[in-house]
Amino acid sequence: MTIQTNEIRILDQILLVDLSAIHLWTARKKLKAEMLEGKIPPADLASLGSMRVIDPERLKPFEKIKRQAIKAVEECGVKFLGGYAVSQDKIQEVVDHLEALKTQFYDLKSSFLPNYDRWVSDWVNQGWEKVEWREAIRSSATPKAEVDAGLQFGYAACRVAPDGDKHLSSTLGGQVRGLADQLFAETADTAERLLETGLATRGHVTQNTLNTVRKMNAKLKGLMFLSSDVKGLSDHIEATLAALPTSGVVNGVQYGAVVTLISSLSTEESIKRLIKHLNIANGSDEVVAPAVEVQLPVQPPAPQEPVVEAVVNSEKAPVTLDALISELELATAPAEAIESPVAASPEPAPEPEVATPAEEAEPEPLPQAAGFWF
Structure with missing residues (x-):
């Protein structure tokens, strides 16, 4: 698998910033058994098997500048290949900041070196409990030339490009991903x-x-x-x-x-x-529905007054026996056999349905949303 096009596009937009050339002098020397003389030195003189040969406060300004350099790159860059990947849009801002810190570093160094010997002497005469400890500091003091070489501020910024070899370029692609x-x-x-x-x-x-x-x-x-x-x-x-x-x-x-x-x-x-x-x-253009959608129940129709048709009683002519027999024969005769010149009486209107009163009607159940109970 070779490096992908989008990974090359990313490489085109970043620069690798390396701060590994920022070096600090630790002012520590290995602590030997004969320096102890049967008693452990205080923590401000010795710790973790090493001994300080100068007041650590003198070195804190250098440490602060290094932290500021790292912060300047970390605020806009991400760790990459032992350094930091910084956007090409931000690289000039980062470089300007690093250059300013570099100037501060060497100005500080210029004032530190001329005072180095005096500060070592001050540390020796700090008033340590045992004479052997003072002698150990004096004998372990680092020569000024080594201190000069140990205090350096350097950085590098460069482009990163894939190699023509597919295997090598694929390893770079993995880092980019x-x-x-x-x-x-x-x-x-x-x-x-x-x-x-x-x-x-x-x-x-x-x-x-x-x-x-x-x-x-x-x-x-x-x-x-x-x-x-x-x-x-x-x-x-x-x-x-x-x-x-x-x-x-x-x-x-x-x-x-x-x-x-x-x-x-x-x-x-x-x-x-x-x-x-x-x-x-x-990714969705739809309007998100609420978690519970409450629908109002359908109201039953209002009860209507039953329509009452008035029946008008009118006097009827007396019914004769022959007429009564004739009506009975018509009622029992088959429908298709009936032929009467007399028009059929209209069927009475069906009795209107009376709506059930609201208090007696059984309410419809509310719709249930998934996961919710009413």
Whole structure:
């Protein structure tokens, strides 16, 4: 299997940024048994089998700059091939930031090296309990030239292209296919850290937390070309954020919406479930019916007054015996045999049906929605 066209298209839109050339000097030396003299040194001097040869506070500014460099790339890039895949639309912004940090790093180094020997001496004379510990620090001090070589700030940005060999290109294609999942994993990691601050039980959310969510979504938005799922997720987050105020504390129903959103982003599995629901919702043009559709019962027709036909009693002529016998013969004779010039009397109108009163009528059962009982 060779690399696919869509994977090549993704490679065309990213650059690989490598920060492995940022080196810090640890100021630690291996702790030897003879340095202890039967007593364990304090934690600020020695830990994990190594001993500090200078005050660690002197190195924290270098560590901070390295963290800022990593943050600058992680805010818009995703881990890839030992470095970070950054959109070509963001690469210049990232490079400008790294260049500024590089300048700060070497300015700091220029002020650190001239003071190095003095700071080592200050650390030796810190007032450690045992003389042997002070001697151990002095004898273990790293030469200034090695410190100079150990403090470096470098980075690289380059394009990644598949090789002509099908097998080699397929291995690269697999790495490209995993970029979207890696992006979701990093999103989940950020959301999980927010929940660990007690967000779900705090009762309110600050703009600092919302800014973290906004940065999270900005990263997703900048890498939407990795997958249509990334775009759908980003659109959902943006719609949720758009309904929130941009200043002040958020609470009430809006706070609940934020907690729900962050919770749904806190694991890779929950992100994929959310994306699945979004895809289903966006893939249907039909109006979603309510969970329970209640139909009003059909009202029975209003009872009508029975139509009573008045019978007018009129005097009849006396009936003779011959006439009575004649009528009886006509009643018992077959229908087809009857031929009478006398017109047949009209049949009486059928008795009108009287509607059952409402209180006596049995009501129709309400329609039952699936899973609901009335």
